[in-house]
Amino acid sequence: MVADASMASVVGYKRAWSRAMLWKIRNQSRRHGLLAKKSNSHANRLRKSKVVKPKIAKTENFDQASELRKLVPGGEAMEYSNLLEETAHYIKCLTTQVGIFDELVKGEIVDI
Amino acid sequence: MSGRRSRSRQSSAVSRITDDQINDLVSKLQQLLPEIRDRCSDKVSAARVLQETCNYIRSLHREVDDLSERLSELLATTDTAQAAIIRNLLMQ
Numbered sequence: 001m002v003a004d005a006s007m008a009s010v011v012g013y014k015r016a017w018s019r020a021m022l023w024k025i026r027n028q029s030r031r032h033g034l035l036a037k038k039s040n041s042h043a044n045r046l047r048k049s050k051v052v053k054p055k056i057a058k059t060e061n062f063d064q065a066s067e068l069r070k071l072v073p074g075g076e077a078m079e080y081s082n083l084l085e086e087t088a089h090y091i092k093c094l095t096t097q098v099g100i101f102d103e104l105v106k107g108e109i110v111d112i
Numbered sequence: 113m114s115g116r117r118s119r120s121r122q123s124s125a126v127s128r129i130t131d132d133q134i135n136d137l138v139s140k141l142q143q144l145l146p147e148i149r150d151r152c153s154d155k156v157s158a159a160r161v162l163q164e165t166c167n168y169i170r171s172l173h174r175e176v177d178d179l180s181e182r183l184s185e186l187l188a189t190t191d192t193a194q195a196a197i198i199r200n201l202l203m204q
Contacts (some may be wrong), residue, residue, distance in 0.1 A: 003180050098172060102182060
């Protein structure tokens, strides 16, 4: 999805969710043979910063949190408090993206 | 199941996040949700905030998909210079 790729690349490596998204997109590209190079420093940097699964899971609000983890990229591996922070940032980016696309669509319709 | 008191004695590998910090993060999320923010000024349960957050993210995803599709259609059929520029930008 082009929209996801552009949103994630703007945020870059600053956020766990964008790192997870970039990592996924890069893996998909590699599977389709678009990236021939084996060692890619870009990908290595992503791999190193990938979050490790937390050993102790907070059991409070477990069901809702597990649902949220599936919606936020990289959410499965995050600590609960990280998940909440990442979600807030992710939502801000999504709403910004919606605003931009909305403007683009309106612009296209009006300026014929 | 470890109680609240034992949390501070957990291994040093786990960072000490307090309940207050969690509550703070949850209310920050609450502020982003149009449903709750506009209707309830009182504190809402964390479970409710998480539920609404999931709903909100799903609806945002739907909006992005819908707008992307509309934009693709418009860009495919519109012949202006603007359309060409936007097409180019999005295809990077």
